[in-house]
Amino acid sequence: MADDELIWRIAGGSGDGIASTSQNFAKALMRAGLHVFTHRHYPSRIRGGHTYVEVRASADPVKSRGDGYNFLLALGDSFARNPQEGAYYGNEEVKPLSENLDDLREGGVIIYDEGLLDPADVPDFEERVEENDWHVFPLDLRGLAREQGREVMRNTAGVGATCAITGIDLEWIEELMADAMPEEIFEPNLEILETAYEQVSENYDVDAPDINVPEGEHEEEQLLMSGSDAIAYGAIDEGCRFISGYPMTPWTEVFTIMSQNLPELGGISEQVEDEIAAAALAVGASHAGAKAMSGSSGGGFALMSEPLGLAEMSETPVVLIEAMRAGPSTGMPTKPEQGDLEHVLYTSQGDSHRVVLAPGTVQEAYDHSRTAFRLAYDYQIPSVVLYDQKLSGELTNVPASHFDREPNPTMGKTLTEAELEEQPHTEDGKFLRFQHETDDGVSPRSIPGQKGGRYLVTGNEHNEAGHISEDPDNRVAQVNRRFQKLDAIRADLDENSLLAPYGPEEAEYGILTFGSQQGTVEEAVDRLNANGTSVKALAVNELAPYPVESVEAFVESVDEVLVVEMNASAQFRGLTQKELGRYGEKLHSLLKYNGNPFEPAEIVEGFETSIVEDGELPGPETKFVPAAGD
Amino acid sequence: MSAFSAIGEEREIDRDEYTPTVEPQATWCPGCGDFGVLKSLKQALPEVGRTPEETLLVTGIGCSGKLNSYLDSYGFHTLHGRALPVARAAALANPELEVIAAGGDGDGYGIGGNHFVHTARENHDMTYIVFNNEIFGLTKGQTSPTSPKGHKSKTQPHGSAKTPIRPLSMALTSGASFVARTAAVNPNQARDILVQAMEHDGFAHVDFLTQCPTWNKDARQYVPYTDINDSEDYEFDPTNRADAQELMRETEDKLYEGEVLTGIYYREDDRPSYQEEKKQLGELPEEPLAERYFDEDYDWERSYDRFIDQHK
Ligand SMILES: Cc1ncc(C[n+]2csc(CCOP(=O)(O)OP(=O)(O)O)c2C)c(N)n1
Ligand code: SF4
Numbered sequence: 001m002a003d004d005e006l007i008w009r010i011a012g013g014s015g016d017g018i019a020s021t022s023q024n025f026a027k028a029l030m031r032a033g034l035h036v037f038t039h040r041h042y043p044s045r046i047r048g049g050h051t052y053v054e055v056r057a058s059a060d061p062v063k064s065r066g067d068g069y070n071f072l073l074a075l076g077d078s079f080a081r082n083p084q085e086g087a088y089y090g091n092e093e094v095k096p097l098s099e100n101l102d103d104l105r106e107g108g109v110i111i112y113d114e115g116l117l118d119p120a121d122v123p124d125f126e127e128r129v130e131e132n133d134w135h136v137f138p139l140d141l142r143g144l145a146r147e148q149g150r151e152v153m154r155n156t157a158g159v160g161a162t163c164a165i166t167g168i169d170l171e172w173i174e175e176l177m178a179d180a181m182p183e184e185i186f187e188p189n190l191e192i193l194e195t196a197y198e199q200v201s202e203n204y205d206v207d208a209p210d211i212n213v214p215e216g217e218h219e220e221e222q223l224l225m226s227g228s229d230a231i232a233y234g235a236i237d238e239g240c241r242f243i244s245g246y247p248m249t250p251w252t253e254v255f256t257i258m259s260q261n262l263p264e265l266g267g268i269s270e271q272v273e274d275e276i277a278a279a280a281l282a283v284g285a286s287h288a289g290a291k292a293m294s295g296s297s298g299g300g301f302a303l304m305s306e307p308l309g310l311a312e313m314s315e316t317p318v319v320l321i322e323a324m325r326a327g328p329s330t331g332m333p334t335k336p337e338q339g340d341l342e343h344v345l346y347t348s349q350g351d352s353h354r355v356v357l358a359p360g361t362v363q364e365a366y367d368h369s370r371t372a373f374r375l376a377y378d379y380q381i382p383s384v385v386l387y388d389q390k391l392s393g394e395l396t397n398v399p400a401s402h403f404d405r406e407p408n409p410t411m412g413k414t415l416t417e418a419e420l421e422e423q424p425h426t427e428d429g430k431f432l433r434f435q436h437e438t439d440d441g442v443s444p445r446s447i448p449g450q451k452g453g454r455y456l457v458t459g460n461e462h463n464e465a466g467h468i469s470e471d472p473d474n475r476v477a478q479v480n481r482r483f484q485k486l487d488a489i490r491a492d493l494d495e496n497s498l499l500a501p502y503g504p505e506e507a508e509y510g511i512l513t514f515g516s517q518q519g520t521v522e523e524a525v526d527r528l529n530a531n532g533t534s535v536k537a538l539a540v541n542e543l544a545p546y547p548v549e550s551v552e553a554f555v556e557s558v559d560e561v562l563v564v565e566m567n568a569s570a571q572f573r574g575l576t577q578k579e580l581g582r583y584g585e586k587l588h589s590l591l592k593y594n595g596n597p598f599e600p601a602e603i604v605e606g607f608e609t610s611i612v613e614d615g616e617l618p619g620p621e622t623k624f625v626p627a628a629g630d
Numbered sequence: 631m632s633a634f635s636a637i638g639e640e641r642e643i644d645r646d647e648y649t650p651t652v653e654p655q656a657t658w659c660p661g662c663g664d665f666g667v668l669k670s671l672k673q674a675l676p677e678v679g680r681t682p683e684e685t686l687l688v689t690g691i692g693c694s695g696k697l698n699s700y701l702d703s704y705g706f707h708t709l710h711g712r713a714l715p716v717a718r719a720a721a722l723a724n725p726e727l728e729v730i731a732a733g734g735d736g737d738g739y740g741i742g743g744n745h746f747v748h749t750a751r752e753n754h755d756m757t758y759i760v761f762n763n764e765i766f767g768l769t770k771g772q773t774s775p776t777s778p779k780g781h782k783s784k785t786q787p788h789g790s791a792k793t794p795i796r797p798l799s800m801a802l803t804s805g806a807s808f809v810a811r812t813a814a815v816n817p818n819q820a821r822d823i824l825v826q827a828m829e830h831d832g833f834a835h836v837d838f839l840t841q842c843p844t845w846n847k848d849a850r851q852y853v854p855y856t857d858i859n860d861s862e863d864y865e866f867d868p869t870n871r872a873d874a875q876e877l878m879r880e881t882e883d884k885l886y887e888g889e890v891l892t893g894i895y896y897r898e899d900d901r902p903s904y905q906e907e908k909k910q911l912g913e914l915p916e917e918p919l920a921e922r923y924f925d926e927d928y929d930w931e932r933s934y935d936r937f938i939d940q941h942k
Contacts, residue, residue, distance in 0.1 A: 031942075223941035236933040241919055242723060265931055266915040266922070268722055268908075273748040277715040280708070284719030287706055288686070288727065289920025292719075310709050403938065407930035411923050417635060428651040430702065447920055448686045448704035448720065449634035449727055456698050458707035459691075467652055467699060468707070 003105070004058065006166060006213050007069035010158065011052035011096040013077030014045050021155040022053035023395060024180055025162075027224045028172040029057045030397045033216040036224070037519075038395040039065035041596075044249075044333040050077065050095040059216035062396070063361075063519030067601040068103040071166070071211075073158045075141065076116025078151070098122045109135045109209050111161050113154060115142030135209040137161065137200065144196055149188030156189045160196030165206050166213045170197055221400040227365040227391035227516075228253035230398075231321060232261065234369025235293055239409030240319070241267030242292035244281035246274055248300045249333045250392040251323040255295070275300035279307035282318045286311075287457070289447035291373060291409070295321025295385075298340045299330060302347070308382050309348035310459045312482070315380040315434070315445070317412065319372045324388035326595055335595030336389035338515055339567035341575065344386050345544055351479065353486055355383035356544035360518025362396050364541060366403060367498060375492065377412035379442055379485045386543065388566070390597045391516040413444040420452040431455045432464045436477045441484030490545040499550050503529060503536030509611060510558035511537040512551070512587070514572050517564055517598055524603035531604075533612055540572075546579040555583050560611050560627075564603060568593040570625055577628075589625040598622070633924030636683030637726045643676035650702040657696045663840025664693060664761055666814025667732075668700050671759075673817075674824035675703075680728045688717035690733030690742060692768045693842075694761035697732050711742030718754040724918035725905045728828060729756040736766045739775040739795050750804035750833050755903035757827045757834045760797065763842040771845030778886045794886065797837045798878040798895055802871070807832035807898040809874070811881070813839035813852040816892060823894060832903040839890065858893035868897050 008025065012018050019040065026036045034057040043049040056066050074096040097110075097117050104110070110129075112119065119125040119138075129136055139161055145154035156177075163170050170193065177189055200206060231254050235243075243262060245255040259269040268285070272278050275296045282294035296304060301322045311318045324340045326332035344356055355375045359365040365387065372383040415423065423444065424432045433455035435443040446453025456466035461478060463469040501510075503525045513521045518539035528535045538554045540547065555561055561583075563573040570589040577584050590606040592598050602622050609615045610624045617624045649672070658664050675685060685703035689695040691710035698705035704727075708716045717731035738746055738760040749758070764781075766772040773783045773790045776797065780789040801809045808830040812820040820838070827834035839852045858864040858877065866873040874896035881891040908914035915922075922928045 027942075221942070223938060225941050229941070233933040233937075239923065239930065241915075241922070242719070244719065261933065261937055263911075263913045264936065265933075266919075268914060268919065270719070270722070272715065273744050276712065277745055277748070280712045280715035281719035283708075284688070284706075284716035285723040285919070287716070288720035288723040289918070289923060290723040291923070292723075306709055307712065310712075314706070400934070400938065400942075403934045405932075407932055409923055409928070409930050414923070416633065416924060426651060428702070430650070430652075447634070449637045449684055449724060449918075449920070451634075451636040451639075451683055453636075454683050454702065454704055456705040456707065458698070459709055460707065465652055466705075467650075468696075 003070055004212055004214055005056060005066065006071060007054055007056045007066050008071040008073065008162065009052050009054045009069045009100060010073045010075065011050070011100050012075035013079040014042055014049050014051045016075060016078055017152060017155050018051055018053055021159065022055055024176050025159055026055045026395055028176045029055065030222050030224050031176065032169070032172045033218055034059060034214065035061045035216065036395070036397050037062040037065060040393045042334050050099050052100060057214070059214040064523050064600055067599045068105045070105045070108040071162065072100055072104055072108065072110045073162060074100065074110065074112040074117060075154060075158055076113045078116065094118065094121045101128055104132065104134065107133050107209070109137070109165060109211070111137045111139060111158060113141040114138045115140045137165065137204060139196070139200065141196070145192055148192045148195060153189055153192050156192045157196040160193040161200045164197045164200035165209065166211050168213055170194070222397040223400050223403065224395050224397055225362050226253070226393055226395050227359065227362050227387055228393070229257060230362045230365035231369040231385060232257035233403060234366040235319065235373060236261060236265065237405055237407050238291065238370045238373035239407060240291045240293050240373060241265065242282065242285040242290040244270040244272055244278045244294050246272060246278050246296065246300060248297045250325060250389040251295050251297045251300065251321060253392050254321050254323070275303035276306055279304035279320060283307050283311050283316050286316050286318050287448070291377065291411070293319040293321065295323065297323045297325050298327045298343065301340065301344065305347040308354065309350070309352050311382040312348070312352050312354060313459045314457045317376040317380050318382050319376050320382060320384045322384055322386045323392050324386065326593070332595050334389065336516065336597055337566050337593060337595070338388055339571065339593070341386065341543070341567070341571040344384050345575065353381070353482070354544060355381060355489060356386055357383065358386040358515040358541045358543055359391065360515055360539045360541050362398050363402050364498060365391060368541065370408070371496070374408065375489055377410070379489050380412065380445065381485055386515065388516050413442050415444050415446050415453065417451050420446055420450060425452070426465055429454070430465060433457065433466050434462060434464050434478065436464060436481055438481065440488035441481045443481070486545050493542050493545065494547065497542065497547065497550070499538065499540065499542065499547055501536050501538045501554055504534060505536070507536035508534040508559055510554060510561040511535060511564055511607070512540060512561055512576060513537065513564040514540045514543065517566060520598045520600050521564055521603060523600040524607065527600060527604050528607060533608065535607065543575065546575065548579050551576060552580055555580065555586060561587050562590050562607055562611055563587050564590045564598065566592050566597060568623070584628045586627060588627050591623040591625065592621065594621060633921055634726070634918070636681060639681055639684065640679070643679070643681055645672045645676050647682050648672045648675060648702050650700070657699065658693060659844045661843040662693065663763060663814035663842065664697065666817060666820065667759065667761060667838050667840060668697060670817050670820035670824055671701065673821045674828065677825050678728070678828045680828070685728045685730065686720055688713045688720065688729065688731045690737035692734035692737045692766070694732060694734035694737060711737050711740070711745065713737070714742060714745040714749045714758065717756055718749055721754055721756045722905065722914065724920050725755065726918055730759065730828070731756060732759040732761065734767065735760060735762045735764065735776040736774045739797055747800070747804045750801050750806035750835060752904045753805055753807050753832045753901065755831055755905045757836065759836045759838050761840045762797065762837050763840045763846060765842050765846040767842050767845060796878070796882040798882060799875065801835040802874060802878060802896055806835045807901050808834035809896040810835070810894040811837040811839065811892045813855055813890065813892050814841065815851060815853050816855055819857055819892060826894065830897065832898070832901060839892070852890045855890040855892050858891050868894050869899070871896065
């Protein structure tokens with residue numbers, strides 16, 4: 001194995017500590033100076049069942065999970081056996097070993113826990129090892145952990161063994177364990193780590209697999225963060241101090257992070273009875289003068305359609321998060337998909353509009369979370385941050401300075417009492433909240449309790465004073481004013497846009513994508529260019545209002561475009577075509593919807609076979625849909 | 631100076647202040663019981679000492695939801711059944727506001743039933759008025775959750791097979807700390823009950839019997855009524871939960887037999903409101919959230935200062 005990157009996969013049962021172990025391992029590698037990226041695969045099950053996490057580490061920035069992997073730590077599923085009945089869950093016992101072999105690269109390493117796994121039960125194990133030139137290290141990790149402390153610490157033993165084989169300095173792990181663990185469990189863990197390291201170094205030829213764990217150095221301090229962390233921090237930095245929600249995977253991550261942080265910051269978190277209530281609370285809190293957010297995943301967001309429309313009609317700023325997972329209905333709770341795009345764009349009745357931003361990276365998750373708040377409050381409109389299970393859970397290193405931003409607690413066009421005095425009022429002193437004549441469609445608002453700001457707001461169409469009105473002239477004036485905000489937002493977004501094509505400017509071909517596929521597409525672009533195909537990419541992460549000009553310029557500048565997205569109905573391509581009004585003949589789709597995100601190689605292959613060679617894709621994993629014509 | 635100087639302002643309040651000058655579109659039919667609620671509320675608010683600008687009235691959808699158009703305060707006319715979640719968030723964000731939610735029986739006990747149970751359980755410090763006319767008014771006379779069994783309407787032409795909901799018992803079992811019933815035909819009692827409901831610290835539920843002469847012609851006009859807090863026949867202690875439960879059951883049966891009992895059934899004055907409980911847990915700030923955004927001297931903490939270490 002002479003890859004210049006390590007992609008380490010730790011596999012076991014849900015509840016076996018796979019997530020925390022991998023997180024610590026990733027952090028240790030980051031501290032050692034490497035760029036890291038994690039990918040998490042887990043079933044919708046709390047304990048047991050096959051789960052794994054990959055940690056990819058390289059000296060250069062990494063943007064995706066990569067293709068396959070080269071180091072397996074198969075811990076065994078300690079929940080595969082049902083202790084009460086002495087029963088087995090089918091072949092689950094050996095899944096941490098058997099299920100992972102397909103993606104292991106040639107020359108890769110396997111460490112497995114002899115205490116829990118028997119390769120005799122794994123079909124064709126010996127043959128496959130031979131065929132692929134894998135290096136196998138059977139170790140009694142469970143026994144070792146038991147001797148020194150507790151069985152659950154076999155993860156640590158596995159990490160110790162990993163370090164012995166890869167040459168990763170134990171110090172990085174030790175230092176991290178010292179930071180992350182309380183004293184009483186740190187000591188036995190340290191013991192186990194070192195013992196495993198020594199046993200492997202002494203008893204095995206650790207130099208046999210040719211492993212080059214790269215060395216790297218960071219120029220500045222790095223943080224290990226997920227998309228969910230970044231969204232939560234963006235919201236907090238933007239002055240959000242109210243969140244209401246109802247748990248649903250994977251939105252729960254943002255909800256949890258916010259709930260754990262807000263009380264300390266003098267904010268409020270409410271777990272409520274359902275998602276209708278959750279979004280309605282955010283609307284109520286915002287009306288009463290707080291920066292507020294709520295959110296959910298597909299099914300829960302469906303319930304939010306009502307309060308979302310109310311926020312739009314009442315011009316109450318609010319931020320909603322939509323963390324997509326595979327649908328429809330309850331779908332696949334722990335698997336990513338980008339199938340809710342149209343749902344988020346078009347939900348709610350009438351000519352309804354909102355801002356929709358879809359961050360593509362952890363950094364962007366922070367930026368877009370802030371932008372979503374800024375736009376919502378500046379323009380009194382709901383904004384949605386649309387992301388998915390992939391971005392929500394993957395961890396990657398980001399420079400600490402990226403988060404080093406000033407807090408922005410401003411409320412947009414919200415008036416002080418002094419300013420309210422200058423505003424037009426009715427004869428009896430009622431504030432004209434919904435004035436028709438404004439520069440950007442935004443009429444300033446007051447907050448209940450302010451002197452001179454009294455007004456009525458309703459989800460019905462209403463006149464300038466907020467009274468219900470079905471007067472046709474007023475209706476047109478109000479609709480036009482609400483629409484006018486969209487132009488202002490588009491101009492604002494353009495001015496502060498994060499959109500930038502990736503790859504050679506003069507490229508012959510283009511790839512369009514949105515959201516969490518950005519990094520994978522960029523890696524694919526690098527490889528395609530290295531292979532001699534001239535390609536650039538544009539991740540359209542501002543979806544509503546749609547950046548027509550930027551996308552048009554991009555599409556114009558290339559011969560053919562591949563549109564990459566994770567759903568079966570090419571929703572993003574549909575949106576693009578609708579917004580641009582033409583170019584249907586240029587836009588080809590590459591789709592994936594089996595519950596796993598794209599790997600860079602799939603995009604490379606899809607691009608080469610379908611666009612360059614005009615052929616058919618081989619496997620059922622991805623689907624190519626040729627251009628439609630206008 | 632507070633950014634919300636209308637709050638806590640001490641002055642004589644004229645009930646006319648609550649009357650909007652912009653005439654609302656005539657939405658309520660002549661003789662509608664809803665006018666009675668409006669009248670009592672306009673009398674009660676000055677008595678509690680609440681000005682229009684420190685009062686936030688959040689309504690649902692229905693004829694009842696139009697209350698906002700007739701009462702000049704800060705107001706939010708929301709969605710069918712959703713007044714409570716909007717209102718309780720406002721009460722959390724700014725506990726110093728006088729937050730009143732209002733809606734119909736369809737709105738509050740039907741589509742909004744889930745929110746009712748949970749808002750009562752959490753004991754939010756607010757007042758909830760349900761205009762109970764035993765019918766869907768605004769959508770033209772369909773059977774509602776409080777319509778009597780056997781009630782015929784266009785959507786239940788053979789008569790409803792459903793037992794009506796018991797809003798008082800429901801509020802009590804859900805955890806409301808103040809439960810009362812009053813009637814539009816009884817403005818003085820209604821005013822007094824609303825005053826006490828607003829002064830109560832916690833979730834005050836007032837089931838307000840109103841008549842809908844347009845769609846519910848059979849509806850008894852809730853006269854004669856008996857005020858249980860005044861009547862010698864009904865000696866009981868409204869702080870005793872078991873008594874309250876028993877009496878509510880009786881009342882809720884009798885309503886459909888033509889005997890109307892009204893009054894305060896239950897009050898629990900020593901129970902802290904949700905706001906108070908949350909404050910004690912350190913989960914609700916001392917000052918209204920809204921104040922902060924107007925305070926130029928407020929020290930906004932940055933997330934990374936406090937939490938970023940765990941990512942290093
Ligand atoms: C989600 C939703 N469903 C249905 C309606 C239609 N709707 C408007 S008012 C109403 C019933 C109102 O009845 P009630 O709450 O008893 O109030 P009333 O009109 O009798 O005062 C209904 C069903 C709506 N506006 N929204
Ligand atoms: S329909 Fe009934 S409830 Fe509605 S306004 Fe008329 S009388 Fe009142």
